[in-house]
Structures are given as structure tokens and as C-alpha cells.
Amino acid sequence: MSVLLLGNIEPGTTEDEIRAFLVKYGLPVFDALEHVPGDGSNPAVMLTFRALDPATLRRLLTRIHGMFWKRRRLSALVMAERYI
Numbered sequence: 001m002s003v004l005l006l007g008n009i010e011p012g013t014t015e016d017e018i019r020a021f022l023v024k025y026g027l028p029v030f031d032a033l034e035h036v037p038g039d040g041s042n043p044a045v046m047l048t049f050r051a052l053d054p055a056t057l058r059r060l061l062t063r064i065h066g067m068f069w070k071r072r073r074l075s076a077l078v079m080a081e082r083y084i
Contacts, residue, residue: 002054003079004061005036007044010070018045025063028052046079054078 006018015033023029030047038044049057058078065076 001048001050002052002057004030004047004049004057005044005075005077005079006047006064007036007042007075007077008072009043009045009074010072011040011043013043013070018047021069022047022064025067027060027063
């Protein structure tokens, strides 16, 4: 399992738009999406990929990190594993 933090997305971007964007650039469909709370200046989402290991996700994120989408430059970061 791996988690991708996708930051600086356009406010109001839908889950379907995010899914279509990622698939267009060769990433698999995510299993879960969680909006990251904040002040709204840099909206972000956490995307969970259950069947994808972190190393593979790191290779794939180079396709979208720094890309302009919907008038914003995206940031993409693979999060460290969380243990509960």
C-alpha cells in the first residue's frame, strides 16, 4: 500500500477530475481519497493505492510533480507509511 499527497490542486476539483487526470498520465486508479484540511490556499488530497508499493509510486509521480493543471503547479509526494 502507498499514499500520495497531491497538493496545490484547484479548489473545487472533483474526485472524478482527479481520477481522470491521474489515469491520463499513467497512474492507476486510487482506492481512497481524503481531503487534507487547511486554510484553503493550497488545497491537497491524500490518495491511497492499496495494490501499489511506494517505490513504484515514486517512479510514477515524476509524471505529474510540477505539472501545471487547472492554472496551478501541482506537487506530488509519496508519504511515509503510517502505523497505528
